């Protein structure tokens with residue numbers, strides 16, 4: 507498979523499959539007859555009347571319009587749910603061991619069948635909320651595609667490449683890359699073996715790049731590193747192509763007699779994209795203290811309240827740690843936001859043991875958490891020379907203003923019952939006779955050569 511991309515975040519792209527030059531109409535969207543006998547179809551990602559600055563829509567020129575399918579009927583939704591009352595609320599710190607991947611050669615499970623809701627809140631009917639899933643699969647989707655009417659999917663592969671065909675073209679998304687497939691877009695995922703990852707679905711709005719404020723015009727995730735596929739089509743008649751629609755948290759299937767990936771040309775600013783996390787330009791404290799993790803925000807889906815996110819996608823990339831006279835790892839804290847974390851590879855600095863690639867953790871609203879005992883003792887006594895935080899590490903966080911509920915599946919699957927034990931050895935160090943270090947020498951700036 508060949509993969510070609512156009513770069514830039516939120517651009518007005520225009521793309522036509524090179525087999526059909528001139529497929530995109532010039533100067534208008536709705537010619538009386540489109541070139542090559544194509545149908546014109548608009549995909550609206552925002553209300554027609556949304557302000558120009560954030561109105562997303564695309565025009566697709568395709569062999570048949572999407573409406574050409576049989577009626578939708580129910581499809582077994584497996585472990586997908588938006589029922590947040592399945593089990594009683596649980597305010598505990600939660601950690602999951604790596605989720606099982608169905609073995610290749612055993613039962614075949616594709617991306618749709620392997621999607622399971624771990625936690626979430628809100629409701630796609632009122633277009634307010636989020637849902638977090640694990641996917642674990644071993645087979646390609648074949649003649650089947652999925653689209654969500656409920657929200658935008660941010661997909662974080664952890665194990666195995668995803669070969670994604672969309673109506674806008676093809677993307678290859680590997681672990682340490684992410685992609686976003688927005689509401690309404692049909693996609694098919696091919697896999698080559700045992701495959702696992704995380705999905706954040708937002709019901710409210712689309713992801714955008716965070717504002718940079720005093721950081722300036724560049725930094726964090728730079729717009730040019732976001733890649734959108736070029737148009738690609740297949741003119742393929744099949745007996746039963748299965749279109750699966752996620753709607754109100756349920757799945758439905760409709761049959762049609764052709765591939766939905768028949769878009770010969772498209773233009774617009776509502777299009778899927780991928781991003782390689784290695785391109786993230788890390789900003790951090792270079793003198794003292796621990797900066798809040800918002801400095802690592804890759805993408806944010808804003809709420810109507812300024813500065814408060816429906817969900818942020820935050821990463822913890824490899825970086826230098828150089829702060830002086832400081833406790834460098836994450837501080838102990840209680841947060842008015844929910845923190846769902848996953849690990850793509852390596853180790854996470856606050857939890858070197860127990861938090862493993864392909865696993866997860868959830869620290870709910872105001873649930874206390876922070877470094878485990880081992881991390882606290884080591885970091886409190888470490889010689890504070892510049893240190894590279896493990897080259898192979900990539901943890902991430904879906905941070906949300908929603909107070910999320912855990913599903914029955916999430917409550918019963920791979921839960922690490924002993925998670926709380928990682929804090930139990932924390933000692934009392936309080937000494938009422940403690941004296942401030944007189945010389946202040948330990949606060950002096952040191953120079954290291956390395």
Ligand SMILES: O=C(O)Cc1cc(O)ccc1O
Pocket residue numbers: 797798799835836837839841845856869875876903
């Ligand atoms: O809890 C966590 O590990 C995530 C996190 C990291 C950090 O550096 C500061 C705050 C925070 O919630």
Ligand SMILES: [Fe+2]
Pocket residue numbers: 839841845869875
């Ligand atoms: Fe936290």
